[in-house]
Amino acid sequence: xHRERLGRIxxxxxxGRLDDEDRxxxxxxxxxxxxxxxxx
Numbered sequence: 001x002h003r004e005r006l007g008r009i010x011x012x013x014x015x016g017r018l019d020d021e022d023r024x025x026x027x028x029x030x031x032x033x034x035x036x037x038x039x040x
């Protein structure tokens with residue numbers, strides 16, 4: 001896991017897949033999920 005912070009905004013990069021239930025729980029907590037390019 002990699003974490004970056006800028007004021008009240010935090011970005012976390014995790015390795016692995018999220019299933020539909022994971023995505024529902026994250027959305028319910030007000031979190032956004034976006035893919036990360038592997039060419040960083």
